Amino acid sequence: MSDVGVSVLSDVACHLGEGPAYDARTDTLFWFDILGRRLLELPLGAGKTREHGLPVMASALAHVDEARQLLVTETGLQLRDRASGSLEMLVEVEADRPDTRSNDARTHPSGALWFGTMGKQAQERAGAIYWFYKGEVRRLFSHITIPNSICFSPDGAIAYFADTHENRLYRVACDTETGLPVDDPVLTVEGNAMPGGIDGSVVDAEGTLWNARWGGGRLDAWTARGELIRSIPLPARQVTCPVFIGAAADRLAVTSAFEGMDAAARQADPEAGKTFLLDLEVNGRHDTPVAL
Structure with a gap:
């Protein structure tokens, strides 16, 4: 285990905190x-969290440019104007399926975006993982219950993803120019x-690979071959996703959730839903802007 110090970065408690993304241009x-x-x-x-209400469920964000962000939402990919907060649909994805929503997502070094969908009640095998690049959308993998852990090796040659329901992490070889898989996933x-x-x-x-362990209250570090390097305990049981922050991407923040907790469970887990900062120097990376 580890004696890494962990502090509360934001004390705004989220029902289901997810999809952290860091903008290095504005810190x-x-x-x-x-x-x-x-x-x-x-x-x-500044140290003060701002809240922006949304008309739909959204789960992840990709950078576009100084003025715009791309939001992964329950009805598709939407452009958000940073100044006004207004949303504009770029491409609909599963907009005709009110039983599903978006979940995990990340940008490949090529600028392609991988993103997942899942059932709103975590219906078994109702989700999928999609690829978006320069206006085109393709479904990559189907019959996934809870898609998570979408991330990529530094050179873009390997993609990772997980089905949290199965509790399995996969890796798959990718075309470094497009972010498309070129082989079958490997457990x-x-x-x-x-x-x-x-x-x-x-x-x-x-x-x-740094992984948030939902229900395990910790952040695990794994080699590309699936060997556990270390585990860092965190103050909330249901941690959801890490992100590299800072100009040098040398710190880690982690989101969490109080989803499914009754009053007694929340009392026993008082930091649930908050966002944490790890006192641990890492050699991280900033995400590539998405290629529209």
Whole structure:
């Protein structure tokens, strides 16, 4: 285990905190409360979290340029104007399926975006993972219950994803120019031997995968071959996703959730839903802007 110090970065408790994304140009952290239909914004120098209400469930964000962001939502990919907060549909995805919503997503080094969908009640095998690049959308993998851990090796040659319901992490070889898979997925981590489930992940500049362990209250570091390097305890049981923050991407923030907790459970887990900062120097990476 680890003696890494952990502090509360934002004390705004999210029903389902997810999808953290860091904007290095403005030193700002963004993340979502999916079920609360909120986008959270924290300028790290200011220290006060801003809340933006959303008309739909959204789960992840990709940078476009100084004026725009791309939001992954329950009805598709929508452009958000940063100044006004207005949304514009770019491409509909499963908009005709009110039983599903978006979940995990991340941008490949090529600028392609991988994003997942799932049933709003976590219906078994109701979700999928999609690829978006320069206006085109393709479905990559079907029959996934809870898609998570979408992330990529530094050179873009490997993509990772998980089905939290199965508690399995996969890796798949990719075309570095397009982010498309070129082979079948390979099981890399079988997580059933450990408490909790494999949730969101990021990969640092050295190829180490950092995974938030939903229900396990910790952040795990894995090699590309699926070997556990270390585990860092966190103050909330249901942690959801890490992100590299800071100009040098040398710190980690982690979101969490109080989804499914009754009053007694929340009393026993008082930090649930908050966002945390790890006192740990890492060699991270900033996400590539998405190629529209």
